[in-house]
Amino acid sequence: MSKKENAFSLKFDTEWTYAEAPESTSHIAIEKKYDLFIDGKFVKPKSGKYFETINPATEKPLAKVAEANQKDVDAAVNAARKAFPKWSGLPAKERGKYIFRIARLIQEKAREFAVIETMDGGKPIKEARDIDIPLAAAHFFYYAGWADKLQYAFPNAKAEPLGVAGQIIPWNFPLLMAAWKIAPALACGNTVVLKPAETTPLTALKLAELIQESGLPNGVVNIVTGDGKTGALIVEHPEIDKIAFTGSTEVGKIIQRAIAGTNKKATLELGGKAANIIFEDAPIDQAVEGVINGIFFNQGHVCCAGSRLFVQESIQKEVERKLVDRLETLIVGDPLDKNTDVGAINSKQQLETINGYLKIGESEGLRSHQAKNKLPDSGYFCRPTLFFDVAQSSRLAKEEIFGPVLAIQTFRTVDEVIEKANNTPYGLSAGVWTDKGSKAFNLSSQLKAGVIWANTFNKFDPTSPFGGYKESGFGREGGLHGLAAYLKIKA
Ligand code: NAP
Numbered sequence: 001m002s003k004k005e006n007a008f009s010l011k012f013d014t015e016w017t018y019a020e021a022p023e024s025t026s027h028i029a030i031e032k033k034y035d036l037f038i039d040g041k042f043v044k045p046k047s048g049k050y051f052e053t054i055n056p057a058t059e060k061p062l063a064k065v066a067e068a069n070q071k072d073v074d075a076a077v078n079a080a081r082k083a084f085p086k087w088s089g090l091p092a093k094e095r096g097k098y099i100f101r102i103a104r105l106i107q108e109k110a111r112e113f114a115v116i117e118t119m120d121g122g123k124p125i126k127e128a129r130d131i132d133i134p135l136a137a138a139h140f141f142y143y144a145g146w147a148d149k150l151q152y153a154f155p156n157a158k159a160e161p162l163g164v165a166g167q168i169i170p171w172n173f174p175l176l177m178a179a180w181k182i183a184p185a186l187a188c189g190n191t192v193v194l195k196p197a198e199t200t201p202l203t204a205l206k207l208a209e210l211i212q213e214s215g216l217p218n219g220v221v222n223i224v225t226g227d228g229k230t231g232a233l234i235v236e237h238p239e240i241d242k243i244a245f246t247g248s249t250e251v252g253k254i255i256q257r258a259i260a261g262t263n264k265k266a267t268l269e270l271g272g273k274a275a276n277i278i279f280e281d282a283p284i285d286q287a288v289e290g291v292i293n294g295i296f297f298n299q300g301h302v303c304c305a306g307s308r309l310f311v312q313e314s315i316q317k318e319v320e321r322k323l324v325d326r327l328e329t330l331i332v333g334d335p336l337d338k339n340t341d342v343g344a345i346n347s348k349q350q351l352e353t354i355n356g357y358l359k360i361g362e363s364e365g366l367r368s369h370q371a372k373n374k375l376p377d378s379g380y381f382c383r384p385t386l387f388f389d390v391a392q393s394s395r396l397a398k399e400e401i402f403g404p405v406l407a408i409q410t411f412r413t414v415d416e417v418i419e420k421a422n423n424t425p426y427g428l429s430a431g432v433w434t435d436k437g438s439k440a441f442n443l444s445s446q447l448k449a450g451v452i453w454a455n456t457f458n459k460f461d462p463t464s465p466f467g468g469y470k471e472s473g474f475g476r477e478g479g480l481h482g483l484a485a486y487l488k489i490k491a
Pocket residue numbers: 168169170171172173195196197198199226227228229230231232233235246247248249251252254255268269270271272302303304400402428468472473
């Protein structure tokens with residue numbers, strides 16, 4: 001077997017845990033306690049306080065993580081400020097080399113990252129292994145390539161970095177979101193203070209170890225852990241030039257208010273309630289597969305999840321029957337089992353939120369179907385659920401549930417489905433399933449969302465800009481457009 005094949009045929013069995021991985025594979029090291037990564041070193045939090053991160057599939061603690069207060073955030077921002085002239089002054093090609101090195105180190109440690117991501121956040125190992133971690137490396141590779149080509153990205157102008165970027169990320173794609181944020185910021189010559197989510201800090205801290213190993217100059221990337229209060233300290237810090245936030249629309253609005261009247265630039269990637277639309281001429285089996293992936297991938301903890309399904313009336317019965325059949329084949333359970341399709345809900349709080357929505361469906365007397373899986377005895381699990389004939393006015397159709405719950409509606413005409421699909425405060429993504437190219441193009445121009453997929457769903461690529469319309473936020477991450485968010489363009 002070639003080295004390359006070997007790298008992608010790693011085994012993830014349930015019989016062992018990180019503490020006792022088989023000898024033939026590398027050790028999965030989770031420390032008992034993690035400090036803050038500031039100025040190239042791991043330092044204790046000034047308050048001496050630590051909080052626990054747990055494995056949501058077992059409810060058992062994995063590690064203690066430092067809680068950063070004002071003084072710690074000051075130290076991180078100062079380190080980033082101090083590193084900025086040096087980093088931005090390096091020849092661009094040198095910056096690129098460091099970013100390439102980080103990309104390669106992520107690939108080398110891919111297995112370790114995947115297992116830690118799954119244990120800390122609850123996502124199925126096959127997703128962490130095949131999607132999150134390879135895509136995180138791909139983002140670093142992609143932006144490493146841009147570092148010395150900014151003059152081609154922005155011709156006839158000089159592209160200058162903004163300064164210190166404060167980056168705040170959510171718990172659904174922890175390492176991938178860190179990559180989305182850090183890679184373009186560094187490529188453009190900015191320095192960074194990043195805060196991972198409280199429930200999933202471990203892969204960002206692992207990334208900090210690897211950044212140390214890469215020899216990246218001290219202070220270029222600083223990683224501070226904590227809860228929303230730590231996030232707010234970053235947002236409000238006067239020495240921060242740009243805020244890059246991914247998270248809820250609610251916190252996005254708080255951030256906008258906090259930076260109003262300052263010189264801070266911002267990009268906000270917020271919530272979503274995507275329409276996934278199946279026309280009667282669509283390849284139905286393929287569409288059903290796409291709908292299942294669209295809503296149950298990562299337990300539905302996906303901002304661009306296809307959480308509203310619109311089915312053309314003439315195929316309603318067939319699609320419903322096929323969705324129910326497919327639902328019953330999904331394996332819900334131990335995220336470390338490589339056969340698991342739907343893992344653990346990220347936190348107790350999120351499970352309660354989702355259960356609240358299941359109750360709403362029940363109280364509205366909606367027709368529904370829930371997978372009959374036996375759930376593990378401990379851990380936060382939720383059965384994949386379908387609600388049929390959901391009204392436009394139902395909270396199930398209007399609000400982001402961020403869980404494995406699909407609200408299904410029907411339509412007759414193209415105009416009707418466009419109106420229904422756009423009748424939402426969100427506008428992050430949408431999907432269209434049809435055999436007719438003209439229909440796909442018509443819909444993609446009329447749907448008010450930042451990303452439209454045709455005959456596929458949840459496809460991500462570092463070259464492709466991602467971001468929202470309306471309350472789903474502003475600014476784009478990924479692709480050429482993701483560079484613009486970290487630059488001042490001077491003509
Ligand atoms: P969240 O509560 O908004 O948290 C996101 C991040 O912000 C976390 O690191 C959080 O810290 C921090 N935070 C909380 N309050 C803050 C404040 N006042 N100031 C600064 N930072 C603060 O969202 P979430 O529950 O983690 O994530 C789910 C949401 O993210 C969903 O709405 C989803 O749609 C959205 N999302 C959007 C995208 C996208 O690209 N558009 C991608 C993924 C997720 P703690 O973890 O400690 O609370």
